[in-house]
Amino acid sequence: MKPFKPVLLEAVGVPDGHTIASYKSRGGYAPLEKVLAEKQPADVVEMVKSSGLRGRGGAGFSTGLKWTFLPKDHPGPIYLCVNADESEPGTFNNRILMEDDPHQVIEGIILSSYATRASTAYIYLRYEYPRSWHRLQGAIDEAYAAGYLGKNIRGSNFSLDIYLHRGAAAYICGEETGLIESLEGKRAWPRIKPPFPAIEGLFRKPTVVNNVETMACVAQIARRGVEWFKSIGVPADPNNPRDPGSYGPKLYCLSGHVEKPGCYEAPLGITARELIDGFGGGVWKGRKAKAVIPGGISMGLMTESELDTPLDFAGPGKVGCLGLGTAAVVVIDDHTSIVDFLHNSCRFFAHESCGQCTPCREGTSWSLRMLERIKAGKGRLKDLDILLEIGQTMGMMPGSTICGLADGAAWPIKNAIKKFRGEFEDYIRRTNPSGWMVTDPVPALQIVGAH
């Protein structure tokens, strides 16, 4: 593993690293001044597009390309929404960026707003981050005082206001159209697309929704250049014309059963094993990993033998996971029951399903009830097939739901049962010796409250 000097995390551990003085001393805001003085918005779009930057929030869509979907010559307003509703279990890199280096995020927002001609940016921040709230508000105030926000910024004729908007503890607000609905004051029910937000988004106006880490990357690309960004990570696969490559540094969140949980910056494409052993000090207590979540719980599970998979945008998919997601790596040791893991996962999604689409609302709650019953020693082998059937029929991929939450709920179910079926079967036979073979309908143990 080659040593890599953190860029996105360079302020971590720096005294007063969150202040504008510290940020400027590290080279911050100079790129913004240069862009405003010398470049047109289209130049910034082209810069980000040619850098190969892909959105860091989970979907991995090209950021520059997303911006080009905005209508040309729109009279405005155009909105930028910064998705700071970081709620995917295992993920906390946005929190660290907002707390330790909020100006890096804000400079990225100003650059992105300039590129997209947005005059208002809303940061949709999850309620559970009060420290980020205060740090961001303090940084926004400093940026206004320094003339980086407000009217006619640095004499450029470009004006921008950034407002913080606080969520109320709902995972679905991280889905971009759920976020928009929530910002508009409604229940956060995702919208059917098209129209995509770029055409009709917040307040029915053209809107870009970008993740916090994506904003930080934009600031660093402006500072260090496209070539620097493209020199890091995994180039596009020449044999796959649809692979745009995985460029740049990435913030990996490592948690669960490791010696040193934390947020670590590495080039895209580091393997899970390198991350766990190199940064995390190995699996805790000298144990072995049973399974590892590659990028937040919705991405599914890798087995121990799959840990050499590179964690770039294409890697986790090659071993049956949903994708890289948020690059939140959660280690599950070999003392942990996979039944307990799946129960936890199903409980999360049953709680967080927004209730709009029936397959997700019913599928997540039904799968939780089955896991409750299996855990309580009343499982049947048939339940595993029913769980798989639920997993295969709910989601955007089978085409039964509006947003991807159900795909995220389905993946841990499908991966866990496919990769650890033997353990499930052993558990069911052992805990339900008289009923594991029953195939007639059985009642649920208890009613689970819907969201």
Add this chain to the structure above:
Amino acid sequence: MISKPKILSDEMVAKIEALAPRYPNRRALTLPALHIVNAELRHVPLEAVVEIAEVLGLAPAEVQDTLTFYQFFHQEKPHGKVRAFVCRSVSCALRGGDHLLEHLCHAHGIQPYGTTPDGELTIEPAECLGACDFAPCILANDDLLENMTPEAAEAELKKPRARAT
């Protein structure tokens, strides 16, 4: 004509109105208004919902619809002076989050989502608090309690705390 609110104080209405220029319509003030009222009253009773609706020019059902979606705003009675969210999602669960929640509820003689009879403490299960590097963790008002053992958490939750902002 808008009648003078009874539950919402002048300060609350002023705080809501101060945010109005940020949004092109008043419906977008719904969540900020709910937070402003909740920060003061520690719940948002139905009467307050009706008054928020009047201030924002919405139907009460529109505000109530948004409020109930989030399961965040208590409506029947105020939550405790300290509201403790105990994380139960995967990274915390792997390091004892469920056990922590059970221990704390037992120690205080309340069910999850319940409030102690003296109104001091509410304990609620939470999905991922985004602090998995400090698992298991608790968010108590504005304070993140990191790497909690049941004993440490019990002691922490006895301490008085500044109100959530």
